[in-house]
Amino acid sequence: MDISINGLNKGFHTAGSRKKVLTDLHLELKNPCIFALMGPNGSGKTTLLKILATLILPDSGEVRFNGKDLVKDGAFIRKIAGFVMDAEHSFYQMLTLEENLKFFGGLRGVSGSDCERRTRELADDFGIGGFLGEKAAHCSSGTMQKAAFVRALLHEPSVLLVDEFEKSLDEDSQSRITRRLKNLKETKGTTALCVTHDRRWAKDHADAAGTIAGGRIEK
Amino acid sequence: MNLLLAFLFRDLAVEKSYRFNLFVKLLAIFSQVAIFYFLSRYIEKPEYFAFVLVGLVFSSFFQFWLNVFAENIRQEQFWGTLEALFSAPAEHVYVILSSSFGKFVFNIIGMATYVVLGAVVFGMVFRLNAALFLLILLLNVAAFAGLGLVSAGFITYFKRGDPASWFVALLVDLLSGVYFPVSVFPEKIRRVSEFLPTTAALDIWRNSLLGTGRVGFGDVALQALWGALLMAAGLVSINAAIRGVKKKGDLGNY
Numbered sequence: 156m157d158i159s160i161n162g163l164n165k166g167f168h169t170a171g172s173r174k175k176v177l178t179d180l181h182l183e184l185k186n187p188c189i190f191a192l193m194g195p196n197g198s199g200k201t202t203l204l205k206i207l208a209t210l211i212l213p214d215s216g217e218v219r220f221n222g223k224d225l226v227k228d229g230a231f232i233r234k235i236a237g238f239v240m241d242a243e244h245s246f247y248q249m250l251t252l253e254e255n256l257k258f259f260g261g262l263r264g265v266s267g268s269d270c271e272r273r274t275r276e277l278a279d280d281f282g283i284g285g286f287l288g289e290k291a292a293h294c295s296s297g298t299m300q301k302a303a304f305v306r307a308l309l310h311e312p313s314v315l316l317v318d319e320f321e322k323s324l325d326e327d328s329q330s331r332i333t334r335r336l337k338n339l340k341e342t343k344g345t346t347a348l349c350v351t352h353d354r355r356w357a358k359d360h361a362d363a364a365g366t367i368a369g370g371r372i373e374k
Numbered sequence: 375m376n377l378l379l380a381f382l383f384r385d386l387a388v389e390k391s392y393r394f395n396l397f398v399k400l401l402a403i404f405s406q407v408a409i410f411y412f413l414s415r416y417i418e419k420p421e422y423f424a425f426v427l428v429g430l431v432f433s434s435f436f437q438f439w440l441n442v443f444a445e446n447i448r449q450e451q452f453w454g455t456l457e458a459l460f461s462a463p464a465e466h467v468y469v470i471l472s473s474s475f476g477k478f479v480f481n482i483i484g485m486a487t488y489v490v491l492g493a494v495v496f497g498m499v500f501r502l503n504a505a506l507f508l509l510i511l512l513l514n515v516a517a518f519a520g521l522g523l524v525s526a527g528f529i530t531y532f533k534r535g536d537p538a539s540w541f542v543a544l545l546v547d548l549l550s551g552v553y554f555p556v557s558v559f560p561e562k563i564r565r566v567s568e569f570l571p572t573t574a575a576l577d578i579w580r581n582s583l584l585g586t587g588r589v590g591f592g593d594v595a596l597q598a599l600w601g602a603l604l605m606a607a608g609l610v611s612i613n614a615a616i617r618g619v620k621k622k623g624d625l626g627n628y
């Protein structure tokens with residue numbers, strides 16, 4: 156999957172003034188890769204990811220996924236992309252992990268035995284197979300982060316957008332998930348764009364890395 | 375279809391976790407029906423029971439569509455799951471419409487409960503014109519859901535309920551002949567009342583369920599026109615609201 160971002164701008168109105176977050180941002184990702192996105196708190200990492208997820212509209216600029224325009228073909232982008240964001244709150248707390256994953260799978264057209272099989276396989280791989288029957292409200296934040304990875308991978312996306320990759324994950328879980336991402340890159344050509352604060356992880360596992368500073372990505 | 379089933383199973387699972395909900399709702403309907411049955415006996419007007427029962431069903435149907443989308447969006451904002459819903463590949467409007475499917479099924483069960491209670495327990499007689507009833511149901515879904523989408527647009531963008539919809543619901547209960555025929559109003563209020571499309575709609579409901587009077591082509595055409603206009607307004611407003619909130623960047627915020 157090719158991702159190309161050209162001259163992207165985004166600002167927010169806050170307390171009467173306009174605050175620029177992303178200014179003339181460029182990024183080209185060709186061929187399947189793992190891209191590590193870094194940057195201090197408040198630098199615009201989540202904003203960029205949400206723009207790519209079609210949850211925020213850019214002010215100007217152009218984003219294309221395999222040539223398809225992000226703004227015009229929002230539904231297509233959502234179909235081929237998977238998101239790992241805000242894991243702890245974005246699940247139904249009163250439902251079990253399994254019920255949650257069944258629902259979100261259904262939203263994406265993965266249902267029935269297909270959904271069950273993939274849920275089971277991914278959950279086992281990430282070490283939360285034993286928690287599928289637990290209510291989300293009772294799960295630890297690490298378990299929820301892993302559940303968010305399962306949810307994002309159920310429909311076998313060709314792009315994976317991950318906010319706060321290592322959030323609440325112990326080392327073993329991090330390396331299991333990293334292994335999975337590498338495997339998906341090799342076998343399915345999945346591109347993963349991962350926000351991380353771990354320079355070491357970026358150095359050891361990412362094919363490319365960039366840091367957001369002053370609203371742009373510096374490599 | 376997948377989308378509808380996903381929402382239905384989710385809502386069933388949620389209902390299950392709040393076990394008493396459905397039962398309490400059915401109990402409320404039962405006592406409401408009983409109250410009006412005995413009221414109609416007390417005032418010695420047995421035909422009033424059928425009249426008001428259809429009014430109650432209509433009112434619950436109207437309020438359901440007026441509120442369901444806004445309530446759903448409010449709920450998802452509160453739970454923090456709205457962004458996750460909007461990550462679904464379908465157009466957002468389909469997701470919002472589908473998200474009401476589970477509640478729609480519960481609402482149908484509620485409406486059927488009124489009818490079954492009325493007929494079986496309290497011996498009310500229906501003279502059903504099924505084709506006409508289904509037609510008016512469909513046209514009114516378009517109209518009332520259109521209003522509901524306007525209200526949903528409001529809550530999506532402003533993060534709080536619109537002040538108009540509870541007032542509209544009140545107005546309909548008061549002026550559209552839900553509890554009593556609008557002919558009892560003084561001249562001026564009656565004019566207002568007859569001007570409201572909900573009054574004409576409820577007339578058609580009574581005609582098609584109880585076999586009272588006749589329904590002309592013009593009456594149905596008016597409902598169709600009104601349905602088309604309100605649905606268009608609803609779609610325009612929800613789409614504008616979604617666009618606006620994505621610009622503001624706070625889609626998921628509560």
Ligand SMILES: Nc1ncnc2c1ncn2[C@@H]1O[C@H](COP(=O)(O)OP(=O)(O)O)[C@@H](O)[C@H]1O
Binds near residue numbers: 196
């Ligand atoms: N919806 C919004 N309204 C106003 N300001 C926002 C909004 N979303 C983000 N911001 C601001 O934009 C900046 C970047 O935020 P964010 O992308 O979350 O940073 P990061 O993820 O890199 O920590 C922050 O200063 C934040 O306060």
Ligand SMILES: [Mg+2]
Binds near residue numbers: 201
């Ligand atoms: Mg962030």
